[in-house]
Amino acid sequence: MLALRIPLYRRRVGRIALDTAACFVLSALLVASALAQDATEKAAPLKLQLNKLEAAGEACRVTLVIDNSKGAGLKSYKTDLFAFDTEGVAQKRVAVELGPLPPRKTTVKIFDFPGIACNKVGRVLLNDVLACDGGDAAREACLERTETETKAGVPFDR
Numbered sequence: 001m002l003a004l005r006i007p008l009y010r011r012r013v014g015r016i017a018l019d020t021a022a023c024f025v026l027s028a029l030l031v032a033s034a035l036a037q038d039a040t041e042k043a044a045p046l047k048l049q050l051n052k053l054e055a056a057g058e059a060c061r062v063t064l065v066i067d068n069s070k071g072a073g074l075k076s077y078k079t080d081l082f083a084f085d086t087e088g089v090a091q092k093r094v095a096v097e098l099g100p101l102p103p104r105k106t107t108v109k110i111f112d113f114p115g116i117a118c119n120k121v122g123r124v125l126l127n128d129v130l131a132c133d134g135g136d137a138a139r140e141a142c143l144e145r146t147e148t149e150t151k152a153g154v155p156f157d158r
Contacts, residue, residue, distance in 0.1 A: 044072075045070065046101075046142065046145050047147045048148050049156075050124055050150040053152045056112055059116070061111075062113060068101045073102050074132060076097065076131045077099040077142065079126060080095055080127040081093070081094050081113075082127050083116055084123040094113060095130055097131075100134075124156045124157075126157065
């Protein structure tokens with residue numbers, strides 16, 4: 001009964017306004033979902049695994065596995081690493097170029113911490129990302145998306 005008292009043109013205007021509002025809300029949800037998916041794809045983790053430490057003369061040779069299986073390729077990825085002794089005192093610092101890193105690929109890099117025996121290394125620290133070149137990756141974004149893990153028996157932290 002109440003609907004009959006409202007003029008027909010007002011019912012149509014109200015229905016159009018309701019349909020427009022519903023379309024607007026649905027569109028906003030779709031845009032937000034697409035943006036969230038884009039952010040997830042761009043922030044794919046770059047995993048560094050301290051895989052092995054072995055003696056190489058008077059140096060400690062490090063085997064590092066870089067898992068870029070979900071990320072974009074990088075022309076350059078240079079890291080600043082510190083080796084701490086078993087007492088927690090910083091001993092050696094090295095800057096290591098780990099790139100180029102192809103997209104959707106796992107890579108192995110080997111380098112030395114000169115002048116420190118492996119049995120004296122108590123911890124390795126990823127201090128910073130010095131360079132990150134490729135795609136739209138900024139140095140800070142590369143550091144943020146880098147994850148560390150270890151299989152070498154000593155902690156590998158960020």
